[in-house]
Amino acid sequence: MSSLGDVFRVLARMRDAGIVLDYAIGGATAVLFYAEPTRTYDLDVFAILPTGPMESLAPLTGVYEWAQREGFALESEHVIVHGVPVQILPAHSALVTDAVRAARVHDYEGVPVRVVGPEHLVALALQAGGARRRERAWQLLQSGAVDRIKLRVLLSAHSIDAEIPADV
Amino acid sequence: MSESRRTNVDALHNQKREWHQAQARLPLKEKVRILLELQAQDLPLIARHRRLRSWERPWPISP
Numbered sequence: 001m002s003s004l005g006d007v008f009r010v011l012a013r014m015r016d017a018g019i020v021l022d023y024a025i026g027g028a029t030a031v032l033f034y035a036e037p038t039r040t041y042d043l044d045v046f047a048i049l050p051t052g053p054m055e056s057l058a059p060l061t062g063v064y065e066w067a068q069r070e071g072f073a074l075e076s077e078h079v080i081v082h083g084v085p086v087q088i089l090p091a092h093s094a095l096v097t098d099a100v101r102a103a104r105v106h107d108y109e110g111v112p113v114r115v116v117g118p119e120h121l122v123a124l125a126l127q128a129g130g131a132r133r134r135e136r137a138w139q140l141l142q143s144g145a146v147d148r149i150k151l152r153v154l155l156s157a158h159s160i161d162a163e164i165p166a167d168v
Numbered sequence: 169m170s171e172s173r174r175t176n177v178d179a180l181h182n183q184k185r186e187w188h189q190a191q192a193r194l195p196l197k198e199k200v201r202i203l204l205e206l207q208a209q210d211l212p213l214i215a216r217h218r219r220l221r222s223w224e225r226p227w228p229i230s231p
Contacts, residue, residue: 003230004200036191037202039210041224075223083228108196142185143192 002082008113010070010081011045019066020047024103024114026089026124031136033106034118035143038136042078042085046100046116049090059090095120095127095158118145123154126162200231 015023024030027044049059067079078085091097099120106115116124122140125133140146141164148164155162194202207226214220 001228001230004227007229032199032203033196034192036188036194037199037206039206040203041207041211041227076221078223080223085223106196139188139192142188144189145192 003109004084005109005111007043007081007084007086008108008111010072011086011114012112013070014063014066017066018050019063020049020088022100022103022114023047023088024100024116026099026116026121028136030116030121031140033104033115034121034145035139038139042087045086045088046091046096047088048097048100060088063088095123095154095160098158099124118143119147119151119154122146122151123158123160126155127158127160197231204229204231 011023011025014020024046025043026046027042028038028040029043031038047063050062051059064074064079067074067081073080075085078087080086089096091100099116100114102117102120103114104117105112107113118140122137125137125140141148151164154160155164191199204227211220211224211226214224
């Protein structure tokens with residue numbers, strides 16, 4: 001049986017092959033690295049593509065073609081990697097691009113994996129809005145993994161209007 | 169709210185916060201194991217309320 005480490009290896013291979021310039025895991029899977037487990041059924045991966053998202057009508061064509069050559073099926077907007085639905089999301093904003101560039105490299109069972117940092121995860125969740133994402137931001141804040149000064153600088157730099165209570 | 173009731177409520181909140189923080193400190197592999205378990209437990213319940221998307225299924229991997 002494949003492991004999550006095998007899935008992470010595929011992401012590294014995709015970058016090494018130049019299909020994406022850089023990537024970082026985001027969403028609920030990224031939260032796992034810093035806070036308590038939360039339910040998710042797909043793995044979000046932010047990617048900086050060789051062609052900017054605005055320069056092509058189908059920016060993920062290269063990713064999908066590479067995945068199929070590698071033997072991975074496509075289903076809806078997901079690449080199925082060892083049975084795990086992976087959604088590649090082109091870096092569509094300055095905050096996402098910044099999150100990918102500043103990602104932390106974690107070691108998962110001997111496999112290096114790029115993961116969005118906790119401050120960027122909170123900023124992304126607050127920018128996107130919605131109850132589920134707000135809850136995710138609060139979980140991260142409660143975990144103690146977030147540098148609140150760094151977070152405030154990030155929120156201000158990207159004009160995200162959000163109150164961060166001191167007691168969360 | 170009486171003083172003793174407030175103390176109890178505060179204690180409950182503290183316990184809850186400590187539980188969440190303990191969960192956050194678990195080894196990563198253990199958190200992935202919990203995630204896989206949550207997927208297996210929750211999907212049948214979700215399926216009772218709505219049609220699952222084609223890709224919504226427990227990940228067939230080990231942590």
